[in-house]
Amino acid sequence: MASGTQDLYKSPVCQKPHLDELKQIDADLRLKLSDEDLKEMHENFQGLIGSLQRLNEIPEPQLPVKYPRTPGYKAEDDAWYWKCDIKGAAKGKLAGKTIGIKDNVAVAGVPMMNGSKILEGYTPEFDATIITRILDEGGNIVGKTVCEDMCYSVLSCTASTGPVKNPIDSKLSAGGSSSGSAALLGRKEIDLAIGGDQGRSIRIPSSCCGIVGLKPTFGLVPYTGIASLELTLDHVGPMARTVTDCALLLEVIAGYDEGRDPRQIPNMSIPKYSQLIDAGIEGFKIGIVKEGFESQLMEADVAEIVKGAANNFRGAGATVEDTSIPLHNDGIKIWHPIALQGQYNCMIKGNGTGYNWKGHYPTSMQEAFARNLFTRPYDMPHSLKKSCVMAEYIQRNYQNKFYAKAMNLVQFLTKAYDDALKEYDVLIMPTVPIKPIALPTGNDDLKEKRSKSACAMKNNAPFNATGHPALSINAGFSEGLPVGMMIIGKKYDETKILKVARAYEKIRDN
Numbered sequence: 001m002a003s004g005t006q007d008l009y010k011s012p013v014c015q016k017p018h019l020d021e022l023k024q025i026d027a028d029l030r031l032k033l034s035d036e037d038l039k040e041m042h043e044n045f046q047g048l049i050g051s052l053q054r055l056n057e058i059p060e061p062q063l064p065v066k067y068p069r070t071p072g073y074k075a076e077d078d079a080w081y082w083k084c085d086i087k088g089a090a091k092g093k094l095a096g097k098t099i100g101i102k103d104n105v106a107v108a109g110v111p112m113m114n115g116s117k118i119l120e121g122y123t124p125e126f127d128a129t130i131i132t133r134i135l136d137e138g139g140n141i142v143g144k145t146v147c148e149d150m151c152y153s154v155l156s157c158t159a160s161t162g163p164v165k166n167p168i169d170s171k172l173s174a175g176g177s178s179s180g181s182a183a184l185l186g187r188k189e190i191d192l193a194i195g196g197d198q199g200r201s202i203r204i205p206s207s208c209c210g211i212v213g214l215k216p217t218f219g220l221v222p223y224t225g226i227a228s229l230e231l232t233l234d235h236v237g238p239m240a241r242t243v244t245d246c247a248l249l250l251e252v253i254a255g256y257d258e259g260r261d262p263r264q265i266p267n268m269s270i271p272k273y274s275q276l277i278d279a280g281i282e283g284f285k286i287g288i289v290k291e292g293f294e295s296q297l298m299e300a301d302v303a304e305i306v307k308g309a310a311n312n313f314r315g316a317g318a319t320v321e322d323t324s325i326p327l328h329n330d331g332i333k334i335w336h337p338i339a340l341q342g343q344y345n346c347m348i349k350g351n352g353t354g355y356n357w358k359g360h361y362p363t364s365m366q367e368a369f370a371r372n373l374f375t376r377p378y379d380m381p382h383s384l385k386k387s388c389v390m391a392e393y394i395q396r397n398y399q400n401k402f403y404a405k406a407m408n409l410v411q412f413l414t415k416a417y418d419d420a421l422k423e424y425d426v427l428i429m430p431t432v433p434i435k436p437i438a439l440p441t442g443n444d445d446l447k448e449k450r451s452k453s454a455c456a457m458k459n460n461a462p463f464n465a466t467g468h469p470a471l472s473i474n475a476g477f478s479e480g481l482p483v484g485m486m487i488i489g490k491k492y493d494e495t496k497i498l499k500v501a502r503a504y505e506k507i508r509d510n
Contacts, residue, residue: 013056063126065108079180082144088135095138100193103144104227115147115159117379122368128225130253145180149381154453172436175205182209193239198229200460203472207431207484210474212246213239218467230342243502247273277502282317284425291328292429301478309475310428327416331462337402344391414466431472431484
């Protein structure tokens with residue numbers, strides 16, 4: 001009889017390397033270790049393997065799955081990836097509301113591909129924190145909405161399932177990367193939706209589809225259980241047809257009445273946004289940011305509609321003035337190296353989760369991503385391949401010099417917006433300098449539109465870097481196409497943004 005279970009054979013969780021492998025690593029890292037050093041390391045590896053073996057045996061904490069569901073089915077629709085019917089609590093703020101979830105958010109038992117062949121076939125066993133909050137408040141999750149391939153485009157044409165069409169004109173882009181969420185809201189197929197945003201991905205599709213979309217303050221809404229691009233840029237937020245519904249969903253996913261601690265303001269209580277937004281904006285001071293209209297793509301009708309919409313706030317009792325934030329013109333240049341090297345180290349080197357942050361790591365998602373990326377890296381979208389090559393070149397030749405400097409400059413950029421927001425309650429600029437563009441029809445057309453879409457992000461990306469909240473609302477139409485107005489506020493002051501948006505909604509609709 002065996003003396004104890006510790007003597008039984010266990011399949012090794014980590015294979016011991018050959019000595020030649022360690023020699024190759026030494027050569028790659030240019031450490032110039034002696035043969036004796038390498039042999040000692042080879043012998044000592046068994047201790048590390050023992051630690052990893054035990055680590056693998058300890059059960060890890062799991063995000064809760066509280067409500068029953070069936071897997072649903074794959075949809076035959078440009079804006080839906082997967083259809084399901086998950087009902088939450090019998091009562092709550094979201095009772096009777098149908099909700100679409102962007103397909104970079106984990107919903108237990110429902111397949112998830114993040115718009116990409118790289119993750120296709122993966123089914124999470126956990127609910128993202130915001131999913132539990134939605135279901136706890138009676139929400140009815142009816143499916144996963146299509147997003148751009150790895151959330152890495154604004155064109156609504158890169159998802160592995162096919163292009164997402166604009167609900168106003170099927171030949172046009174719905175914007176991205178939360179393409180399906182915006183399109184389905186525009187089609188009035190769902191009441192509410194979840195979007196994600198690392199540089200534009202809630203606000204641009206909201207503008208293109210004529211709906212309301214809010215990128216909250218960084219850290220206000222937990223990103224737990226959601227596919228990441230770059231930890232300092234990741235945001236998740238509400239999308240809706242009305243400001244009231246947008247406020248209601250924000251209230252739920254931000255965790256009102258849960259006594260939770262947002263990352264940056266311990267013990268902060270979450271306001272009842274939905275009950276505050278109709279208070280009016282009399283006495284508010286609103287700044288129209290001059291640099292927000294300075295773009296090589298700026299269309300005159302877009303500028304005119306947004307400025308006209310902003311000036312209408314005077315009728316609601318607000319003061320409206322032009323203001324200047326010169327550093328805004330460099331905002332996207334500050335964001336760019338953070339996004340470029342950050343996504344590479346998080347998504348590619350870090351297998352979709354990255355390192356050096358405390359919180360819940362979605363290990364099954366990480367494993368699925370790592371295995372598929374290793375097997376078929378060529379299945380990545382063209383835009384991400386391009387970014388990988390650029391990021392690796394910078395990494396090899398300049399290390400993290402530009403990422404670090406950009407992070408330091410984010411402090412200056414943050415101060416520039418904070419200073420303006422000391423004088424003004426909110427800031428106004430166009431969400432996008434152009435009206436929705438046509439979906440590409442071939443490789444040459446796609447190349448041209450990629451270049452155009454990069455310029456369209458100028459007003460969005462800086463607020464991902466600084467973390468300020470920003471909302472897009474439809475300011476009006478030109479040539480039958482929607483034009484988005486972006487409203488920016490102080491960090492953790494979503495209430496003022498929503499009040500201003502609601503005031504405009506009343507002016508516009510009356």
